[in-house]
Amino acid sequence: MNKVVTFGEVLMRIAPLGNKKLKQTNQLEYYFGGTEANVAISLSQLGNQTQHVSVVSDDFIGDAAKGFLQKFGVNTHSIYSSQHPLGLYFLEVGAVMRSSTITYNRKHSAFSNIDPKQIDWHKVLEDCRWFHWTGITPALSLNAYQALKDGLTIASQKGIPISADPAYRSDLWNYGKDAREVLNELVKLSTIFIGGPNEINELLDTKFLYKNDDFIKGSKQLIEKHPNIKKVFDKTRNSINANWHKIQARMWNGSEFLETNELEITHVIDRIGTGDAYAAGLIHGLLHYDDTKALQFANAACAIKHTIEGDANLATEREIINIIEGNLSGRIIR
Numbered sequence: 001m002n003k004v005v006t007f008g009e010v011l012m013r014i015a016p017l018g019n020k021k022l023k024q025t026n027q028l029e030y031y032f033g034g035t036e037a038n039v040a041i042s043l044s045q046l047g048n049q050t051q052h053v054s055v056v057s058d059d060f061i062g063d064a065a066k067g068f069l070q071k072f073g074v075n076t077h078s079i080y081s082s083q084h085p086l087g088l089y090f091l092e093v094g095a096v097m098r099s100s101t102i103t104y105n106r107k108h109s110a111f112s113n114i115d116p117k118q119i120d121w122h123k124v125l126e127d128c129r130w131f132h133w134t135g136i137t138p139a140l141s142l143n144a145y146q147a148l149k150d151g152l153t154i155a156s157q158k159g160i161p162i163s164a165d166p167a168y169r170s171d172l173w174n175y176g177k178d179a180r181e182v183l184n185e186l187v188k189l190s191t192i193f194i195g196g197p198n199e200i201n202e203l204l205d206t207k208f209l210y211k212n213d214d215f216i217k218g219s220k221q222l223i224e225k226h227p228n229i230k231k232v233f234d235k236t237r238n239s240i241n242a243n244w245h246k247i248q249a250r251m252w253n254g255s256e257f258l259e260t261n262e263l264e265i266t267h268v269i270d271r272i273g274t275g276d277a278y279a280a281g282l283i284h285g286l287l288h289y290d291d292t293k294a295l296q297f298a299n300a301a302c303a304i305k306h307t308i309e310g311d312a313n314l315a316t317e318r319e320i321i322n323i324i325e326g327n328l329s330g331r332i333i334r
Helices: 035-045 060-071 136-140 142-157 179-187 197-204 212-225 274-288 291-305 317-324
Strands: 003-007 011-016 028-033 049-057 079-082 087-092 101-105 130-134 162-165 192-194 231-241 244-252 257-259 263-265
Touching: 003 035, 003 142, 028 035, 028 060, 035 049, 035 060, 035 130, 035 136, 035 274, 049 060, 060 079, 130 136, 130 142, 130 274, 136 142, 136 179, 142 162, 142 179, 162 274, 179 197, 192 274, 197 212, 212 231, 212 244, 212 257, 231 274, 231 291, 244 291, 257 291, 263 291, 274 291, 291 317
Parallel strands: 003 049, 003 130, 011 087, 049 079, 130 162, 162 192, 192 231
Antiparallel strands: 011 028, 087 101, 231 244, 244 257, 244 263
């Protein structure tokens, strides 16, 4: 069984029921998530062995967060406890022309105060077939950046494939490090890049446009600067409104451009975590299929996540394959 290691913050999501604004209600629901944890949960549901590395609060909330990951098959032996609180984010779900809005409470969280020396990366990465990270982690604190750098360095030395989703968030970089410098340093250690012209522009200080020709040019320039990167994968989205999206996936594998058919989601149930579903689908696809099917699998995984409440994609491999095969009617399976 393929072992995939992910590293990042576990968050609690708190939101009013349905499409209400917070000031309309005193009833809230919560889920546990976090970008990298979402990837681990999805990969576990697809039949892979997963291990998530993180820090949670040393209280019943942290226990519940670990229990949530365990429920979906994620190994939590490398999730440590801290006297600092678990990170939170608050969500108001939009509708039609009203956008969803999010605000975070994670500046002094357990994960942001991680001690890099806590993690025995050599042990964590034993028998590892894949390591996944995102740019959110090194943005949170100097310690989180150092811990990630240590893990990536060892994974790179071991020859483990490493997927990088730079996920640049300007409002998170508040501890003195330059985001572009750090992300380039970490991408240099990676082998798979998940991002398009926007992410490439942030890294290389370029001005590539959204069109396919620019995606190819940007991918070539990224690989030229970071030759460890072998393939570049991107997800494009056309939002008609908050509830109606069209998504498509594309890639440059160093020699050819590939693109999927567009998938249309006319009734979005939950927009959160769809990019994480894409990343998990891509990792699973690259571990099991060729580039073409891996790209199709990532796009279909992203699409079906829009229909699942919560932060993580709980779809099975069979459900995702059904979408690839064109079974889009949603008819009851008996």
